[in-house]
Amino acid sequence: MRLFLGQRAWVLQRVTALVLLILLALGAATLLTGPSRSYEGWHALATSTHGAVLIVVFFAALCLHGWIGVRDIVLDYIHAPALRLPLLALIAVILFAIFIRVVLTMAAHFAGGA
Amino acid sequence: MRVSIYRFNPETDAKPRMQDYDVAPEAGDKKLLDVLMRLKTMDDSLSFRRSCREGVCGSDAMNINGRNGLACLTSLPGLKEPVVLRPLPGFPVIRDLIVDMTQFFAHYHSIKPYLINNEVPPERERLQSPAEREKLNGLYECILCACCSAFCPSFWWNPDKFIGPAGLLQAYRFIADSRDTATAARLAYLDDVYRLYRCRTIMNCTEVCPKGLSPSHAIERIRLALVRESS
Amino acid sequence: MRARSASAPKFMNLSQIRFPVGAIASIGHRVSGVLLLVSLPLLALALDRSLRSESEFEALRDLVSEPWRALLLVILVWAAAHHVLAGVRHLLMDIGVGSRLSQARTSAWAAILAAGIIALAAAVRWLS
Numbered sequence: 001m002r003l004f005l006g007q008r009a010w011v012l013q014r015v016t017a018l019v020l021l022i023l024l025a026l027g028a029a030t031l032l033t034g035p036s037r038s039y040e041g042w043h044a045l046a047t048s049t050h051g052a053v054l055i056v057v058f059f060a061a062l063c064l065h066g067w068i069g070v071r072d073i074v075l076d077y078i079h080a081p082a083l084r085l086p087l088l089a090l091i092a093v094i095l096f097a098i099f100i101r102v103v104l105t106m107a108a109h110f111a112g113g114a
Numbered sequence: 115m116r117v118s119i120y121r122f123n124p125e126t127d128a129k130p131r132m133q134d135y136d137v138a139p140e141a142g143d144k145k146l147l148d149v150l151m152r153l154k155t156m157d158d159s160l161s162f163r164r165s166c167r168e169g170v171c172g173s174d175a176m177n178i179n180g181r182n183g184l185a186c187l188t189s190l191p192g193l194k195e196p197v198v199l200r201p202l203p204g205f206p207v208i209r210d211l212i213v214d215m216t217q218f219f220a221h222y223h224s225i226k227p228y229l230i231n232n233e234v235p236p237e238r239e240r241l242q243s244p245a246e247r248e249k250l251n252g253l254y255e256c257i258l259c260a261c262c263s264a265f266c267p268s269f270w271w272n273p274d275k276f277i278g279p280a281g282l283l284q285a286y287r288f289i290a291d292s293r294d295t296a297t298a299a300r301l302a303y304l305d306d307v308y309r310l311y312r313c314r315t316i317m318n319c320t321e322v323c324p325k326g327l328s329p330s331h332a333i334e335r336i337r338l339a340l341v342r343e344s345s
Numbered sequence: 346m347r348a349r350s351a352s353a354p355k356f357m358n359l360s361q362i363r364f365p366v367g368a369i370a371s372i373g374h375r376v377s378g379v380l381l382l383v384s385l386p387l388l389a390l391a392l393d394r395s396l397r398s399e400s401e402f403e404a405l406r407d408l409v410s411e412p413w414r415a416l417l418l419v420i421l422v423w424a425a426a427h428h429v430l431a432g433v434r435h436l437l438m439d440i441g442v443g444s445r446l447s448q449a450r451t452s453a454w455a456a457i458l459a460a461g462i463i464a465l466a467a468a469v470r471w472l473s
Contacts, residue, residue: 006311007340014439017432024429039395039402046396059389066382072314073375075307076271098389105393122354130354177356180363203362206353214353267368270357314371315435320446321365334444 009068016065023058043109052106059102063095115139116196117149119160122207130207132198139190146193147174147185161210169324172259176211177203182261184324202264204273218260221277225285225303230296246292253287253332255325256280262319262329268312275308279319279329282310286332289339301343304336370453373460374431377424384421415471423464430456 035041045051070091078084115137122130135153143149147167154160163173167186174185177200179193205213231240263269263278277285285304288294304310310333319329394401409415434452438444443452 006307006309007305007337007344009307010311010337011341014436017436021429021433039399042402043396046392055392062385066378066385069375069378070382073379076268076312095385098386102389102392105389105396109396120356124353130356177362180361198361200356200361203356206355208353265362267371314375315438315444316371317367317446317449318365320449321367328446330449331444334439334441337439338441 009071013065013068016061016068019057019061020065023054023061026054027058046106047109052110056103056106059099063099067092067095115149115190117153118196118198119153119210120200120207121160121210123159123209134196143190145186146178146188146190146197149190149197150174150185150199161212163212170257172257175202175259175261175264175324177201177264182265182322184259184261187324202260204270205260205264213260213264215260217273218263218278218280219258221263221281222258222284225277225281225288226296226300227284227288229288229291229294230299231293233295240293242292249290249292250287252327253283253290256283256287256327257325258284259324261322261324265318265322266313267316267318268314272308272312276312277304277309279313279333282313282336283327283329283332286336289336297339298343301336301340305340310336310340366450366453366457370431370434370456373427373457374435377428377431377460380421380424381428384424409471412472419464419468419471422467423460426463427456427460430460 030036030045031042034045036045046055071088074084074088074091078087117135117137118132119135120130121127121133135156137149137152137156139149139152143152145167147164150160150162150164154162162176162185164186165171165173167174169184169187172184175182176185178185178188179198182202185199199211201207201211201213205215205218208214258280260280262283263280266279268276269278282304285300289297289300294300313330313333315330315334317330320327320331323329391405395405396402409418431453434443434449434456437452438449443449
C-alpha cells in the first residue's frame with residue numbers, strides 16, 4: 001500500500017529539484033568563469049574530493065528526479081499493466097545503470113588523479 | 115449569428131457530428147443560454163441541460179469555443195463566431211451537450227462532502243469565529259458544474275482514479291472547516307499518487323471556473339497540510 | 346446507463362481545445378523533461394570523455410562545429426532552460442508564491458519567452 005502513497009514522491013521531486021538547482025548554479029559559476037574552462041582545471045576540479053562528490057550527488061539527484069518525472073508520465077498515459085510495469089522496470093534499470101556508470105567513471109579518475 | 119453544435123443521438127447516430135445553425139438573437143438575449151433556448155424552439159431535438167439560468171445550479175456547463183464555461187454566464191458580445199459548442203471534454207456523452215456525470219459525482223462523494231464531528235453537539239449550533247468562517251470563502255461557493263475537472267488534463271488521463279479539481283476543492287472545504295474533526299482521516303485518504311498527486315499545477319481548473327474560485331489553490335493547501343502532517 | 350457510458354463517445358480532441366498559457370508552459374515542462382532524460386546517457390558519456398584526456402576534452406568543446414550537433418545542442422539548451430525556469434515557477438507556486446491566476450499567467454509567459462530567448466541566443470552563437 002505504501003507504494004501508492006503520493007506524498008513521498010512529490011516531496012522527493014521537489015528536494016531533488018532544489019539540489020539540482022543549487023548544483024547547477026554552483027557548476028555554472030565555476031565552469032563558466034574559473035580555470036576549469038581548460039582541461040587541466042576541469043580535471044583537477046572533478047577529481048578533487050569535493051568536486052567528485054558533488055558530481056556524483058548531481059547525477060544521483062538527476063536520476064531520481066528523472067525517475068519520478070517519467071513515472072508520472074507513465075502513470076498518466078500508459079494504463080495497460082502489461083505495458084506499464086515492464087516499461088517502468090526498464091526505465092528504472094537504465095537510470096540505475098547510468099548512475100552506476102557515473103560512479104565508476106568518477107572512481108576510476110579519482111584513483112588515477114589522487 | 116452562426117452557432118456550430120456537437121450533435122449525437124445514441125439511438126440513431128454511430129458517431130457524433132457538428133451541426134450549424136443560423137439564429138438571430140433578439141433584443142432581450144444577453145447570454146449564450148438565451149440563444150440556445152431560441153435554437154431549442156427551432157429544433158426541439160437539440161439537447162442540453164439548464165435550470166436556474168443564472169450561474170447557480172451549474173447544469174449548463176459546456177465547451178464554448180474551446181474553453182469550458184456556463185452558457186448562462188457567457189455574454190453574447192465578444193463571442194467569436196461561429197460559436198462552437200461541444201460537450202465537456204473527456205466526459206461520456208449521453209446526447210448532444212449532455213454528459214454523464216456519474217464518475218464526477220462518485221469522486222465528490224468519495225471525499226465525504228459533509229461535516230464530520232462526533233463530539234456531543236452543543237445546545238445550539240457549532241460556533242465559528244469570523245476568522246475561521248473566513249477560511250471557507252472561495253471554497254463553499256462551488257456549484258459542482260464540472261467546468262474545472264473537465265478542463266484538467268490530469269483528469270482526462272485518469273478520470274477513474276484522480277479525484278479532480280472539483281472534488282479536491284470540496285475536500286479542502288471540509289479540511290479547512292474548524293468544526294470538522296476528521297482532518298487527519300481526510301488527509302490520509304488524499305495521500306495517494308492518483309487521488310491527489312496526479313495534479314501537476316497546470317491551473318486549467320482555475321482558468322475556467324465560472325465562479326472565479328481557485329481549485330489549484332485548494333490543492334496547494336492540501337499538499338502543504340500533508341507536508342505539515344507528516345513532519 | 347453505465348453500460349451505455351462505456352460505449353458513449355467523448356469529446357477529446359486536443360486541437361479543438363483552447364489551452365491557457367499555463368497549460369503550454371506545463372506541457373513544455375514535460376516535453377523538455379523527456380528530452381533531458383533521453384540525453385542523460387550522453388551527459389554521462391560526456392563526463393567520462395571530458396576526464397580522459399585533453400584531446401577528448403577539446404573534442405567535446407568542438408561539438409558545435411558540426412551543424413546537426415549544434416542544432417541538437419540548441420534543442421537541449423531550450424529543454425534545460427525551459428525545464429529549469431518552469432520548474433522554479435512550480436517550486437515557488439507550491440509554497441504559495443505567485444500562485445494567483447494572474448501572477449501564474451505572467452510567470453508562465455515569462456518562462457516560455459525566456460527559454461525561447463536563451464535557445465535563440467545559443468542558436469545565434471553556434472549556428473551562424
